[in-house]
Amino acid sequence: xxxxxxxxxxxxxxxxxxxxxxxxxxxxxxxxxxxxxxxxxxxxxxxxxxxxxxxxxxxxxxxxxxxxxxxxxxxxxxxxxxxxxxxxxxxxxxxxxxxxxxxxxxxxxxxxxxxxxxxxxxxxxxxxxxxxxxxxxxxxxxxxxxxxxxxxxxxxxxxxxxxxxxxxxxxxxxxxxxxxxxxxxxxxxxxxxxxxxxxxxxxxxxxxxxxxxxxxxxxxxxxxxxxxxxxxxxxxxxxxxxxxxxxxxxxxxxxxxxxxxxxxxxxxxxxxxxxxxxxxxxxxxxxxxxxxxxxxxxxxxxxxxxxxxxxxxxxxxxxxxxxxxxxxxxxxxxxxxxxxxxxxxxxxxxxxxxxxxxxxxxxxxxxxxxxxxxxxxxxxxxxxxxxxxxxxxxxxxxxxxxxxxxxxxxxxxxxxxxxxxxxxxx
Ligand SMILES: NC(=O)c1ccc[n+]([C@@H]2O[C@H](COP(=O)([O-])OP(=O)(O)OC[C@H]3O[C@@H](n4cnc5c(N)ncnc54)[C@H](O)[C@@H]3O)[C@@H](O)[C@H]2O)c1
Numbered sequence: 242x243x244x245x246x247x248x249x250x251x252x253x254x255x256x257x258x259x260x261x262x263x264x265x266x267x268x269x270x271x272x273x274x275x276x277x278x279x280x281x282x283x284x285x286x287x288x289x290x291x292x293x294x295x296x297x298x299x300x301x302x303x304x305x306x307x308x309x310x311x312x313x314x315x316x317x318x319x320x321x322x323x324x325x326x327x328x329x330x331x332x333x334x335x336x337x338x339x340x341x342x343x344x345x346x347x348x349x350x351x352x353x354x355x356x357x358x359x360x361x362x363x364x365x366x367x368x369x370x371x372x373x374x375x376x377x378x379x380x381x382x383x384x385x386x387x388x389x390x391x392x393x394x395x396x397x398x399x400x401x402x403x404x405x406x407x408x409x410x411x412x413x414x415x416x417x418x419x420x421x422x423x424x425x426x427x428x429x430x431x432x433x434x435x436x437x438x439x440x441x442x443x444x445x446x447x448x449x450x451x452x453x454x455x456x457x458x459x460x461x462x463x464x465x466x467x468x469x470x471x472x473x474x475x476x477x478x479x480x481x482x483x484x485x486x487x488x489x490x491x492x493x494x495x496x497x498x499x500x501x502x503x504x505x506x507x508x509x510x511x512x513x514x515x516x517x518x519x520x521x522x523x524x525x526x527x528x529x530x531x532x533x534x535x536x537x538x539x540x541x542x543x544x545x546x547x548x549x550x551x552x553x554x555x556x557x558x559x560x561x562x563x564x565x566x567x568x569x570x571x572x573x574x575x576x577x578x579x580x581x582x583x584x585x586x587x588x589x590x591x592x593x594x595x596x597x598x599x600x601x602x603x604x605x606x607x608x609x610x611x612x613x614x615x616x617x618x619x620x621x622x623x624x625x626x627x628x629x630x631x632x633x634x635x636x637x638x639x640x641x642x643x644x645x646x647x648x649x650x651x652x653x654x655x656x657x658x659x660x661x662x663x664x665x666x667x
Contacts, residue, residue, distance in 0.1 A: 305383075305384045305385070306383055306384070306385050306392050306395070307392075307395065311383075312399055314381045315354055315381060315383070315396065315399050315400060316399060316400065317379070317381070318352065318353060318354045318355075318379065318380055318381035319352040319353070319354050319399075319400040319402070320352050321350065321351060321352045322350040322351075322352075323349065323350030323351070326349075326350050326351045326352065327346075327351050327352070327403040327404050327561065328351065328352035328353075328354075328400060328401065328402050328403050328404070329346055329351055329352065329353050329354075329402065329403070329404045329405070329406050329561065330354050330356060330396065330400070330402045330404070330405045330406070330446070331343045331346070331353055331354070331355050331356070331405075331406045331408065332355075332356045332357070332387055332405070332406070332407045332408055332409035332435065333356075333357055333407070333408035333409030333410065333451075334353075334355025334356060334357050334372075334375065334380070334382050334408075335355065335357035335359055335368040335369070335371050335372045335375075335382055336357065336368065336371075336408060336409070336412075336514075337371075337508070337510075337512060337513050337514045337550070338408050338451065338505070338508060338550070338553060338554075338557070339355065339357070339406075339408040339409070340371040340372075340374065340375060340512060341510075341512065341550050341551075341553075341554050342406055342408065342554050342557045342558070343355055343375055343380050344374070344375065344378060344380070345554045345557075345558060346406075346558065346561075347375075347378050347379070347380050348378070352400075353380050354380075354381060354382075354383065354396070354400060354402075355372075355375060355380055355381065355382035355383065356382065356383045356385055356387065356396075356409065357372075357382055357383075357384065357385075357409065358384070358385060358386040358387075358409070359372075359384055360423075362411065362412075362413070362416065362423070362516070363514060363515045363516050364515055367512075367515065370657075371512055374512075383396070386431070387407075387409050387427065387431035387432070387434055387435045388426065388427075388430055388431045388434050389434075390434050390437065390438065393434065393435065393438035394438060394441070396438075397438055397439075397441070397442040401442075401444060402442070402446045403444075403446055403447070404446050404447050404448075404449065404561050404564065405435070405439055405446045405447070405448045405449070405450075406449050406450075406557060406561060407432070407435060407448060407449070407450035407451065408450070408451050409427060409431065410427050410428050410431075410451065410482075411423045411424045411426070411427040411428055411478070411481075412478070412514065412516075413478065413516050414455065414476045414478050414479070414618070414619040414620055415618050415619060415620070416478075416516070417476055417477035417478050417619060418618060418619070421477050424477050424478055424481045425481065428478075428481035428482065428484070428485060429481055429484055429485070429488070432450075432485050432488055432489075433488060436448070436488065436489065436492045436498065439492075439498055439567075440492055440496040440498055440569065440572055441571075441572055443570050443571055444567070444570060445496070445497070445498055445499075445567035445568075445569050445570060446567065447498075447499035447500075447501075447561075447564035447565065447566060447567055448489070448492075448498055448499065448500050448501070448564075448567075449500075449501040449503065449557065449560045449561050449564055450485070450489065450500070450501070450502055450503070451502075451503055451505055452482045452483075452485060452486055452502040452503060452504045452505075452582065453478070453479065453482040453504055453505055454504050454505060454506040454507070454546070454584070454586065454624045454626065455474070455475070455476060455478055455479035455482060455621070456471040456474065456479055456482050456483045456486065456504060457469060457471060457504075457621070457624070458471065458472075458473040458474040458475045458476075458479055458621065459473040459475055459621070460473065463623070463625045464586075464588065464625040464626055464627040465504075465584065465586075465624065465625060465626055465627060466584070466627040466629075466630075467504070467582050467583065467584060467627075467630055471483055471486075475619050475620070475621050476618075476619025476620075477619070478619065479619070485502070486502050486582065489502060489580075490580060493578055493579075493580040494580075495574060496567075496569045496572065496573070496574050497567055497568035497569035497573075497574035497575055497576060497577070497578045498567045498569065498578060499564050499565050499566055499567040499568075499578040499579050499580075500578070500579070500580045500581070501560045501564050501579070501581045501582070501583070502581070502582040502583070503556065503557065503560060503582075503583055503585050504582065504583065504584045504585065504586075504626075505548065505553060505585050505586075506545070506546040506547075506548045506584065506585065506586030506587065506624050506626045507545040507546060507547050507548060507624065508548050508549075508550055508553045509547055509548070509549065509550065509646060509647070509650060510549050510550030510551065510646055510649060510650050510653075511550070511649055511650055511652075511653030511654075512550075512653065512657075513550070513650060518593065518596075519547075519596060519600065519647065519650065520650075520654075522596075522597060522600055522608065523600055523604065523650075523651065523654055525608075526600060526601070526604055526606050526608045527604060527606065527658075527660065527666050529609075530609070531608075531609040531610070531611050532597070532608050532609065532610055532611065533611050533613050534593055534594060534597065534610050534611065534612050534613070535593070535612075535613055535614070535615040535616075535620065536612055536613070536614055536615060537614075537615055537622040538614075538622075540612075541622065542592035542593060542594055542595075543592065543593045543615065543620070543622055543623065544590040544591060544592045544593070544622070544623040544624070544625075545590060545591065545593070545596075545623070545624055546586040546587050546588065546589065546590045546624045546625050546626050547587060547590075547591055547596065547643050547646070548585065548586050548587040548626075548639060549587070549639065549641035549643075549645075549646035549649075550646075551641060552585075552587065552637075552639035552640060552641055553585050555637065556583070556585040556631060556635075556637045557585075559631070559634075559635030559636065559637055560581075560583065560631075560635065562635065563634060563635045564579065564581075565578065565579040566578070581634070583628075583630050583631040583634065583637070584626040584627060584628050584630065584631060585626070585628070585631060585637065586624070586625070586626020586627075586628055586639075587626065587639045587641075587642075587643075588625070588626055588627070588628055588639070589642070590623060590624065590625045591643050594610075595643075596643060596647070597610065599643060599644055599647045600647060600651070603647055603648050603651040604651060604666070606666055
């Protein structure tokens with residue numbers, strides 16, 4: 242039996258030859274193993290890349306659309322049940338305004354198909370609850386993203402939408418400090434993708450979409466009129482809405498899309514948005530937690546032109562009814578189409594402490610208030626709408642004051658969150 246030394250240093254040249262061959266064989270098998278290892282690493286890395294791509298994709302593009310059953314649901318939901326009715330694609334249908342507008346359209350016999358990505362900017366279970374409510378009224382909401390061009394193309398192939406009510410967006414002013422990309426994703430990239438799909442559709446739908454009062458930014462002339470300057474946004478949110486107004490103008494100009502932009506002023510009401518002050522104040526007051534009330538410079542109270550949801554819904558429907566037709570087809574403009582912008586506000590601003598006082602009265606609980614100077618995070622000190630254009634064009638006339646509107650909101654809140662079933666107020 243060769244010693245270990247012999248194994249390493251052969252005693253005869255012949256033996257050495259043999260060993261040499263053995264050594265080469267060994268070396269050859271080591272390099273084969275090395276190549277195999279490389280191959281395995283490459284396969285694993287590609288798999289991981291694919292997985293992360295799928296994850297990112299899924300976050301935005303849910304694969305829950307398509308197929309015979311899906312198409313049937315879309316067609317049924319889009320069916321019109323009145324003469325001269327419309328067939329409307331409502332984006333952001335699981336959102337606050339979108340769910341109300343969808344229901345109102347459906348109730349008068351229009352066809353409605355909803356679209357929403359159910360993102361978790363705020364509690365998605367509230368979006369699911371709104372979806373269930375809409376399902377009960379035979380409105381189908383597609384779970385998908387407005388950036389998903391394949392899905393949108395398919396959708397416009399299945400249904401000849403007469404109108405698109407575009408309400409999907411990344412809302413909220415302060416969240417832009419945390420997640421600026423989400424504003425670009427939904428309010429810029431998503432808007433362009435949706436407009437591309439609308440422009441390609443045959444016939445082209447008329448588009449009514451939600452801009453925002455935030456475009457008035459640092460404007461100090463009150464009340465805010467549509468012709469006032471809007472080139473001084475105070476937040477990224479406002480900037481993306483302003484960009485949306487310019488982008489929609491381009492699609493109107495080049496492709497003949499009928500466009501109506503609606504500048505909403507602090508919309509509130511039942512099924513509202515948990516990130517908004519009136520909503521989070523209600524939650525905190527009921528839970529016995531303090532609320533932070535911002536003040537402007539020199540302790541000036543902030544004020545908002547709070548607009549009740551039913552009034553905004555009437556404004557949305559009035560806009561849809563008077564939108565005028567898009568003129569293009571097959572991606573080509575055939576003539577000028579309407580381009581309109583309207584304020585949808587209430588015309589009577591209320592200070593935030595007054596709003597808190599109304600909540601205290603309806604909740605029958607005193608709030609623990611912390612007054613803090615407004616940080617420079619994009620909020621503006623006041624908003625106040627001039628609504629004469631919307632009144633002239635489609636008879637827009639808000640009828641609900643903050644007292645009445647918040648009473649309805651509180652009633653809904655207490656019932657939705659189980660305070661009527663014995664859940665106690667702290
Ligand atoms: N509520 C207000 O006071 C107010 C004021 C001014 C403007 N607006 C605008 O009105 C519209 C509706 O607002 P809201 O209060 O109902 O907000 P919301 O957040 O309740 O509704 C928006 C919905 O859009 C969905 N969405 C977001 N990005 C999407 C995407 N990329 N693809 C598909 N769905 C997406 C969200 O999941 C959400 O359900 C928004 O455009 C908002 O910017 C609202």
